[in-house]
Amino acid sequence: MVGLRGGTVGRRFTMLYATVFLLSGIGLIALIYLFSRSDLASSAPGQPPPGGPATGVAQHVLDLERQLADVHAQQSRQLLFGSLVAIAVMAAVSLLLGRILAAHVLRPLRLITATTRRISADNLDQRLAVAGPDDEVKELADTVDGLLKRLEASFAAQRRFVANASHELRTPLTTIRASLDVAVAKPQPAAQTVALADRVRTELDRVDRLLEGFLVLARAQHGVLPDRVPVALAALAGEALSARSAAVAERNLTVEAALTSEAWTRGSPALLSRLVQNLIDNAIVHNREGGWIRIATEDGAAVRLVVETGGSVLDQAQVDRLTQPFERLGTDRTGSQESSGLGLSIVAAIVSAHGGSLDLRVRPEGGLTVTAAMPPSDASDASHTSDDLQGSLGPLRATP
Structure with a gap:
């Protein structure tokens, strides 16, 4: 049971197949052996009638029954030995067949895993597109494709938002900068006004650099480089x-x-x-x-x-x-x-x-x-x- 709880799915599937096969084989052999034992017991040699010697015919019948019982016992032992050898051979065969069946059954899952590993934030437009009958594996692949589609839309919306927000915020910043220039350009502006304007310009420069960084980051994350x-x-x-x-x-x-x-x-x-x-x-x-x-x-x-x-x-x-x-x-x-x-x-x-x-x-x-x-x-x-x-x-x- 430890082998069924640990390891890969393929290994667990192989062990499960081999275990079920062996248990079924052992149960079948046990039934055959029990039936053969009951037949042997029913065909056991009889006893001579009490109180009198056995006649020649009766004694001959008893000898035949004893010989037949010995033959049945020998056949039962041969059947048991042959069954044990067959179980040993089929145990190895079942492991091999289980491995082959596990590989065949899990092959679509391995393809899904390999394709999903190749998909990252830069190529969310790729899809698994698993072909085949509408079974559980295809349903899983279609579910993953739907998830990738939603992730692609979410990433694209996020990048568009960053780019659009960074671009749109430049307009009010330009207006604020122009208003500061107008205030400072007046004849004999107050010293406090000039100091405040210089401080605000410094902060506006920081915001401009931040917005420029957002724009570059959004463009780089989008991965579209037409000017290569x-x-x-x-x-x-x-x-x-x-x-x-x-x-x-x-x-x-x-x-x-x-x-x-x-x-x-x-x-x-x-x-x-x-x-x-x-x-x-x-x-x-x-x-x-x-x-x-x-x-x-x-x-x-x-x-x-x-x-x-x-x-x-x-x-x-x-x-x-x-x-x-x-x-x-x-x-x-x-x-x-x-x-x-x-x-x-x-x-x-x-x-x-x-x-x-x-x-x-x-x-x-x-x-x-x-x-x-x-x-x-x-x-x-x-x-x-x-x-x-x-x-x-x-x-x-x-x-x-």
Whole structure:
């Protein structure tokens, strides 16, 4: 009974089939043996009549009955032995047949399981579409298809809501900004009005960045990338570092760049540029004063962008949650009030939309290593030249 409670369904089905077969066989043999014993008892040799010697004919009859009883007993033993051998043989056969039947019965369930595992949030439009008679298995597959359809509609509605809400909120923000400009533009505005306007503008900038993050996140999660072209990660990293040279110098950070011109992937230039910018911004903002940053691109079976920083020792379990929106490690890594908590979640969504993977790994000596890996692409049909790329990489090897 222990074998029937544990293990896979196929194993339990095989054991159940073999157990039922053996019990049925043992019951059948027991009945045959009991009937044969009753026949043997009914045909037992008689006794000579009391009080007188047995005549020659009677004695001959008794001898025949004894011989017949011996034959029946021998046949009964042979029947019992043959039945036990047959049960032993059929036990092995029943296990084999049970395994074959279990595989045949459970094959549609394995197909459903394999197909369901391949379906994720990025391809909810796929369906099991199991063909065959209207049995319990097809009913289960149709139920899963209905669930996938409802999940697809729910995910699409959520993404549309985020994109539409982020877009619509820009209108009142623009109106508020224009009203502030009008108030400050009046002749000799009050000092309190100017201070309030500056504070509100700062908050409006934060909201603008947050809404922009929502828009990028919604687009990346939607997974629709019509503008796929070969993109050089090294060039994007060079542009992002050049644009942030002032921020690097302000925090007295040391930047080491090892960017290879062979690191090409295929995707959306706008989204991949945002990916690189977010990783570099994260490395700059969430860094200690006078710290260091290492940036490298690698080619091979997968194209990788690696951004490594020093710092305090972090907890891997907390770092693993950073790809979720609005997750932060704490005030020591939030850097400033400008952090929206969407940076790495946007990076994760962009990497996933490009068929890649994102790995966040804490360094034992302190700091964080972020690796974005994506499928490689040939750069032969790209408009970028190696001279332009080298021009982008030249100043990166200097230490700010």
